[in-house]
Amino acid sequence: MACDDTCTGLLRPTQGLVVDVRSDNRVDPAATEARAAMERACEGVGWKFHRTGGPDPVLRSSLRRLAGYRHRRCYREELAHELLDVFGAPTPLLRDAQQVGDQPMTLPVLYHLLWTGHLTTDLEYAVLGPAVVVRAPDLR
Secondary structure (H helix, E strand, O other), rough: OOOOOOOHHHHHHOOOOOOOOOHHHHHHHHHHHHHHHHHHHHHHHOEEEEOOOOOOOOHHHHHHHHHHOOOOOHHOOOHHHHHHHOOOEEOOOOOOHHOOOHHHHHHHHHHHHHOOOOOEEOOOOOOOOOEEEEEEOOOO
């Protein structure tokens, strides 16, 4: 059965969003043309299109660093529980990580907990480092 105007409404999603995160320095005439085509395609199916220009360089740097610790092999359950207890209140990363143990053992676990969202910090204003404040996420 061919689909005509009577059934196109069934195929349209109720909502959708396409986000273009191409960094500003990678936008050339071909990319501009492709973006315009994507905007038209999104509009045609009732989706929204948004261009962000990519994440802020500070955020990108911190996320790139944390991404190296996303693997389960970086997780040590005993250390994770201790770190979650220590960072129950907002405190600087290195100070409290050192309370739990040696940096080569604790930091990979801490970074894994940050990557997975079990701990949080504001990565948009400062590059991940010893002084950033780490805390348990607000679960309200």
